[in-house]
Amino acid sequence: MSKIWLIAQREYLTRVRKKSFLIMSLLGPLLTAGIFAVPVLIATLSDKDKVVAVADAGGLFADKLPEAQNDITFKRVSADLPTAKAEFNKAKYDALLYVPKLDIANPDGFQVFSRKGLGMTLQRDIERSVENAVEAQRLKNAGLDQAVLKTMKADVSLKTISLSEDGERSSSTGISTGVAYLCGFLIYMFIFIYGIQIMRGVMEEKTNRIVEVVISSVKPFQLMMGKVLGIAGVGFTQLALWVVLSFGITSAIAGSVSPDKIVQNRVERVNAAAGATATVQAKSTKSEGNEIVKAFKEADLNFGMIAGCFLFYFLGGYLFYGALFGAIGSAVDSETDTQQFMMPVTMPLVLTFVVAQATLTTNPNGQVAFWMSMIPFTSPIAMMMRLPFGGVPMWQLGLSMLLLIAGFLGTIWLAGRIYRVGILMYGKKVTYGELSKWLFYKG
Amino acid sequence: MKPPILEVRDVRKQYAAHTALDGVSLSVPEGSIFGLLGPNGAGKTSLIRIITQITGADTGEVLFRGERLNPSHIGRIGYLPEERGLYKKMKVGEQLMYLAQLKGLSKDEARQKIKGWLERFDIKSWSEKNIEDLSKGMQQKVQFIATVVHEPELVILDEPFSGFDPINANLLKDEILAMRDRGTSIIFSTHRMESVEEMCDHIALINRSRKVLDGPVREVRNAYRAQTYEVEGTGHLMITHPDFEELEQSKRENEHFRVLVKLHAGTTPNDLLRYLIGPGNVEVHAFRELVPSINDIFIRRVRETQPDYVPETDTALA
Numbered sequence: 001m002s003k004i005w006l007i008a009q010r011e012y013l014t015r016v017r018k019k020s021f022l023i024m025s026l027l028g029p030l031l032t033a034g035i036f037a038v039p040v041l042i043a044t045l046s047d048k049d050k051v052v053a054v055a056d057a058g059g060l061f062a063d064k065l066p067e068a069q070n071d072i073t074f075k076r077v078s079a080d081l082p083t084a085k086a087e088f089n090k091a092k093y094d095a096l097l098y099v100p101k102l103d104i105a106n107p108d109g110f111q112v113f114s115r116k117g118l119g120m121t122l123q124r125d126i127e128r129s130v131e132n133a134v135e136a137q138r139l140k141n142a143g144l145d146q147a148v149l150k151t152m153k154a155d156v157s158l159k160t161i162s163l164s165e166d167g168e169r170s171s172s173t174g175i176s177t178g179v180a181y182l183c184g185f186l187i188y189m190f191i192f193i194y195g196i197q198i199m200r201g202v203m204e205e206k207t208n209r210i211v212e213v214v215i216s217s218v219k220p221f222q223l224m225m226g227k228v229l230g231i232a233g234v235g236f237t238q239l240a241l242w243v244v245l246s247f248g249i250t251s252a253i254a255g256s257v258s259p260d261k262i263v264q265n266r267v268e269r270v271n272a273a274a275g276a277t278a279t280v281q282a283k284s285t286k287s288e289g290n291e292i293v294k295a296f297k298e299a300d301l302n303f304g305m306i307a308g309c310f311l312f313y314f315l316g317g318y319l320f321y322g323a324l325f326g327a328i329g330s331a332v333d334s335e336t337d338t339q340q341f342m343m344p345v346t347m348p349l350v351l352t353f354v355v356a357q358a359t360l361t362t363n364p365n366g367q368v369a370f371w372m373s374m375i376p377f378t379s380p381i382a383m384m385m386r387l388p389f390g391g392v393p394m395w396q397l398g399l400s401m402l403l404l405i406a407g408f409l410g411t412i413w414l415a416g417r418i419y420r421v422g423i424l425m426y427g428k429k430v431t432y433g434e435l436s437k438w439l440f441y442k443g
Numbered sequence: 444m445k446p447p448i449l450e451v452r453d454v455r456k457q458y459a460a461h462t463a464l465d466g467v468s469l470s471v472p473e474g475s476i477f478g479l480l481g482p483n484g485a486g487k488t489s490l491i492r493i494i495t496q497i498t499g500a501d502t503g504e505v506l507f508r509g510e511r512l513n514p515s516h517i518g519r520i521g522y523l524p525e526e527r528g529l530y531k532k533m534k535v536g537e538q539l540m541y542l543a544q545l546k547g548l549s550k551d552e553a554r555q556k557i558k559g560w561l562e563r564f565d566i567k568s569w570s571e572k573n574i575e576d577l578s579k580g581m582q583q584k585v586q587f588i589a590t591v592v593h594e595p596e597l598v599i600l601d602e603p604f605s606g607f608d609p610i611n612a613n614l615l616k617d618e619i620l621a622m623r624d625r626g627t628s629i630i631f632s633t634h635r636m637e638s639v640e641e642m643c644d645h646i647a648l649i650n651r652s653r654k655v656l657d658g659p660v661r662e663v664r665n666a667y668r669a670q671t672y673e674v675e676g677t678g679h680l681m682i683t684h685p686d687f688e689e690l691e692q693s694k695r696e697n698e699h700f701r702v703l704v705k706l707h708a709g710t711t712p713n714d715l716l717r718y719l720i721g722p723g724n725v726e727v728h729a730f731r732e733l734v735p736s737i738n739d740i741f742i743r744r745v746r747e748t749q750p751d752y753v754p755e756t757d758t759a760l761a
Contacts, residue, residue, distance in 0.1 A: 209528030
């Protein structure tokens with residue numbers, strides 16, 4: 001046991017001290033933070049106020065210009081197109097909207113001029129402004145007040161509640177899906193990254209020819225287990241670093257450009273621009289933001305349980321596959337030979353992830369989901385993708401965990417048998433038939 | 444006589460398609476250098492892997508100081524495998540610490556012994572260097588230290604000179620002899636038989652998974668004395684006596700001759716000498732026994748048991 005510990009220690013320390021580990025540890029959270037921050041940043045960056053000049057020959061905006069929205073402000077210029085163009089050039093407006101004389105029932109002939117081409121968003125926003133104005137005009141012509149119409153608009157969002165033996169529980173499909181994907185993806189990624197590290201480590205020892213020196217001191221099984229556990233430690237360290245750093249970075253970014261602040265900014269700007277009606281809108285945006293927070297609260301995800309299960313399946317899945325990757329590494333001489341053995345090992349992993357998109361998240365308690373969350377090859381990912389949706393009976397969870405434990409004891413035994421023969425086998429192309437023979441060699 | 448440090452009794456090892464060891468028995472005397480000789484593929488490495496407990500024997504047993512081999516012996520045996528190497532990206536000091544601890548040394552013990560060995564080889568300054576930054580010869584020294592750092596009672600060296608340059612090979616030779624003099628028993632495995640003749644006290648010859656011959660080097664040689672003598676001198680030599688047979692490899696140049704003479708049973712070298720100088724027309728300058736090399740003995744022995752034997756090319760060259 002102390003030798004396994006010694007080996008694990010070496011595996012852990014040599015990897016953690018590598019520069020690439022440091023880089024990955026820093027890059028990981030930056031990427032995660034990036035995923036959250038980029039949309040926010042893009043939103044803030046495009047905040048740069050765009051000014052659209054309006055040449056209103058048709059008198060569509062006779063009463064008032066469209067409200068400033070999405071950081072676009074409108075400015076009236078001469079209704080005469082050539083003069084307007086001259087003004088547009090002189091004042092460096094971002095775009096010039098020309099409203100021709102129009103038939104309000106059949107409006108046509110709007111033109112937008114710009115210097116460098118319009119962005120998609122800008123074009124859409126201008127279009128919407130024009131549409132709104134036309135609608136307002138039509139409503140007016142029909143004798144309807146826009147304010148009245150607004151009061152009639154309904155905005156409904158469904159609150160989903162899952163009914164189970166424990167009673168009603170409000171759930172949020174959106175949040176559950178998010179958590180499910182996150183857990184599934186993390187496990188998937190870690191099994192791959194660290195499984196392949198085990199394989200490389202074994203191959204390195206084999207090509208370095210140090211393996212025989214080492215196994216004259218320890219049992220091959222101890223060497224393999226030490227390696228698997230040491231690298232598991234590296235994985236956990238990396239995960240912990242990612243979680244801590246991600247929180248740190250995200251909250252740091254959130255502090256400077258929090259959605260709340262952006263909403264606040266916008267509220268103020270809109271208030272300034274358009275008075276009372278806008279305040280109503282802003283309030284609704286704000287309440288939308290609160291909705292997400294509320295959804296998290298109401299989702300009742302039982303984060304403690306999910307985190308616990310995540311750690312279990314994270315480790316279990318890693319051990320299950322890690323041993324197999326180790327066996328592959330021992331059976332081959334070079335990376336190019338690994339292909340034929342990698343396939344059957346990676347297939348179930350990739351398959352789970354693909355199937356997950358199709359059925360697991362849409363029908364988390366169906367037949368496919370049940371079986372996939374029982375079979376150890378797929379259960380680490382599949383079960384973690386079911387759990388956030390709730391409704392997994394305790395006996396299923398327990399059975400799945402037991403099967404996974406049995407599974408990795410099985411793969412470790414299997415891998416150990418292959419490993420002890422493989423590491424001493426040089427310059428020989430190994431086939432599946434040969435591998436199966438190794439299983440029955442006597443010690 | 445001390446009891447043997449290692450005894451191998453009727454060990455058999457079968458791999459899927461071939462038999463690696465077929466009833467091999469050996470006895471390695473304490474404090475000697477034991478040569479385990481034989482061509483490639485004879486089963487030497489298989490036997491060593493059983494002694495080092497990397498694999499187990501199918502049948503038969505191995506006794507270490509009279510005890511059946513068990514994991515507690517691992518720390519008392521040092522092994523330099525033929526396929527050897529080190530972790531390239533590890534520092535010399537760390538690497539030796541790691542390997543020494545795997546052998547069961549405590550941290551403090553390991554640190555102390557490594558320090559001693561590094562000083563002994565005068566390579567203390569390498570301690571912080573990565574293995575990959577060392578030259579091949581330097582790596583070999585580190586490798587050797589790794590083998591003996593835990594001061595094993597039995598050291599097994601599998602083809603120890605392969606890959607060593609002549610300078611380091613000599614260093615290694617001296618170190619092996621020094622170890623023997625300190626009382627360490629050494630098993631020396633090689634297919635290059637002539638390279639170890641002068642070092643080994645005992646030998647065992649293995650061919651095709653079987654032991655063909657073993658014993659103290661001198662006894663083995665004596666048993667295979669060819670009763671052949673080389674005589675050099677001048678004069679007109681004619682051997683007509685029925686007890687002496689002149690072999691074909693003889694050379695004559697004018698007055699000078701160098702002939703090989705085989706004695707038939709019952710005659711002694713003195714009889715031959717007397718016969719040579721008797722007539723007085725021959726002057727003997729040199730007279731010595733042709734001692735068979737281990738390689739010759741091996742081939743002879745194998746031919747006796749397997750008439751169709753053709754030495755492998757690399758054995759023949761070596």
